[in-house]
Amino acid sequence: MGRSPCCEKAHTNKGAWTKEEDQRLIAYIRAHGEGCWRSLPKEAGLLRCGKSCRLRWMNYLRPDLKRGNFTDDEDELIIRLHSLLGNKWSLIAGQLPGRTDNEIKNYWNTHIKRKLLARGIDPQTHRPLLTGSTAASNSGGDGAASNKAPCFSPPHPISVPAKAAAPAIFAVTQPPPPVDSSDEGGRSSSGTTSTGEPRCPDLNLDLSVGPTPSSPPAETPTSSRPVCLCYHLGFRGREACSCQADSTGPQEFRYFRPLEQGQYI
DNA sequence: AAGCAGTCCAACCGCCGGGAG
DNA sequence: ACTCCCGGCGGTTGGACTGCT
Structure with a gap:
């Protein structure tokens, strides 16, 4: 076989x-x-x-590869993208021109993990490191945690594509849908709720990777319209969010506000 | 100078998803 | 609807390199 x-x-x-x-x-x-x-x-x-x-x-x-050290800006961007996407290195690499998924993956494992740990942040969940039982459950080893996107359940459900991860450092400005108060206890690495529904049905985030919602690019596929990040990342249709994106570009958008430094969901 | 431990990173492995037939 | 093939992805490995004792 x-x-x-x-x-x-x-x-x-x-x-x-x-x-x-x-x-x-x-x-x-x-x-x-x-x-x-x-x-x-x-x-x-x-x-x-x-x-x-x-x-x-x-x-x-590849001739377009950028060799050399990562800049601090790239560091921070990788961290933010990882908080959103989890170990989707190819998607993260897509936001860093000249960088490869392999390079970013290696850099994450050798530098950024340590950097986040030094800041007291769990590199998988992007939450402050905790002591006690919760921390123990979070720190199940790099390997075990690393092969699952960190689609933890914040108080306000944040959605991601079925195979992507949930962010921890971005706040949802859309009114969150009703959420079960027992949500925290029902955390699941599979990204589903206790009812089996996808925990992250509707994600749209502003990563400030490209133009901000308030200043859409001139070459936006839909001219003056802002571009949904999901569309920007390559998601089409409704697989990632409800922004009505199709092959010609997103038609309708909702934006989310990044959390302030040190602010967590 | 030699040995050892830690770090880095290029490359491999196995799995998965999409497209074609 | 199903199978097969291929490209792509993420996890892991192992050799090279570096710093310390």
């Missing part, structure tokens, strides 16, 4: 890429563009798995 391997592993190189391999890959992609990764190695004369070629290109060889 199971799937066949993505390539014939017996005849593929593994490990670090050589300069020659890099040059072959770059030359091929320059000539043919990014295309079928599965057939690329053969056509480019590389003894590599197609996945490996893709990864090497995406994470290291």
